[in-house]
Amino acid sequence: MSTKTAPQNVENFQARLVEISDGLPKRLRQCAEYLAGHTDRIAVSTVAQLAEAAGVQPSAVMRFCQLMGYSGFSEMQQVFRDSYGQSPLDYRTRLGNLRKSGAGSPSALLAEFVEVGHNSLENLASSVDARVLDLSVKQLAEAQMVHIVGLRRAYAVASYLTYALERMSVPAFQHDFTGCLDHAHAIRSGDVLLAISFAPYSDETVDLARQFRARDCGVISITDSIMSPLWQLSDHALSVQEVDFGAFRALSATLSLALTLAVAVGTARSET
Amino acid sequence: MSTKTAPQNVENFQARLVEISDGLPKRLRQCAEYLAGHTDRIAVSTVAQLAEAAGVQPSAVMRFCQLMGYSGFSEMQQVFRDSYGQSPLDYRTRLGNLRKSGAGSPSALLAEFVEVGHNSLENLASSVDARVLDLSVKQLAEAQMVHIVGLRRAYAVASYLTYALERMSVPAFQHDFTGCLDHAHAIRSGDVLLAISFAPYSDETVDLARQFRARDCGVISITDSIMSPLWQLSDHALSVQEVDFGAFRALSATLSLALTLAVAVGTARSET
């Protein structure tokens, strides 16, 4: 244990955390990482609660406190209890505070995106057709291989979806058209395409969907309306109305839907 | 003691306080008055501390708690502890419960992800440091070229960021390590790196940040806590606590923050 005096305020606490963060053994590192991200919980939790949340034994938390220079957990907790402000402002007030910093300022922008994200999620929850969702999952879970395509603004979604499926051991192939290759030969019977596209729709995405159709392979799509060319090409189409702010959309709703599909498919597959 | 059920949130607590405040005996009135004015202290104090602050005996505080309908002080305190900060819901076990209970239908999953997204966004709104955000935007806006890196789970964010910057005519270069090329030669004086990484941190991302440092180029990062290796390597670091649900995160907050950066930088550049 260092002879340095223990941090007596939250700021010093964080600084100290950075200091000691090198070469920490596994469990102590777990403590450090959890507490770094949840400093606000320290004031109102017991050792056992923090330990469980961090995934370690209570004794590990104690060792961590001592490593930080405190005599024990209680002393450390006292620091946070003293600096404990009144319960955090509600959501509306926080947004208001962010906006106050002036229209067009980064904080005000963030407030807008946060709000837009909220609305999009709300929208999603109420507009998704559970039946279509179920059927989509079923079809994807039975696929030999899941092909994924999404370009331009939908590319990020396609990437994350591919990543999530891979992580769940679902055979997935992302068509990203690097080098302008279309990998049409990779389509095999029993495969299913998951296509993501929003207006203005990428020709490449729509073409790929057509190819799958032509070969009697399934097509599921995530798109924005029944006017989408993907709508008619798909066995099942999930629509997401992302609320726009300026020229950009935060994709919160689309990503949530995509992730839902990935996890549901992954789970369904591992059960069979 | 009333048979009415005890208030389970702060709002009801206040309402109940008003209800019972008529014709209270002296000491209980003291309790009520003190606690009404210091509700925020309840979560982080002991009975003895509150009693002393209110100028009464601990037993008086106990009687007050029971008058409010709680079984004792601990139950009342729990209400205030829970209401502070993000709800201590453990999504990992919730996911497990969902699966076990057979309620793991895709729609139920979606509902969870929507809720997680909401929480993450609220979290972001309250935890973001407006000053750091401003400085980050300034530095990025002045960069000759913005380099972007984000791998694995952060790759989708990096992609979307690059897309958004491109769309706003900001010179941006995404390091995606395809073909295991690191494009180290592309770093030039006046460039700035925007690095995105979450635990477990990709070595490639951290290495790239080191290279920028070594060449006296700026580094901005979006990461999850001050324990991140990126934290110390960055001129400015923005932290985002995305709420996990099972092994996955919906990235709602991260994407919103990323997009804010992109739009703010794009705007700042076009103004000069």
Added chain:
DNA sequence: GTGTAAATAGAATGAATATTCCATTCGTGA
């Protein structure tokens, strides 16, 4: 492999804390 030190888990301990109980005080109506 073998030996050594560090790290860890989990039970055991002791301190702090909530809670109850009872003797005493206070207020009120005869």
Added chain:
DNA sequence: TCACGAATGGAATATTCATTCTATTTACAC
């Protein structure tokens, strides 16, 4: 002034919790 019930203070108890200790495991150097 007395009687009676409510209110109170403070000590006694039970419970929860922080903290320590020790056996075991893990990591590392030889």
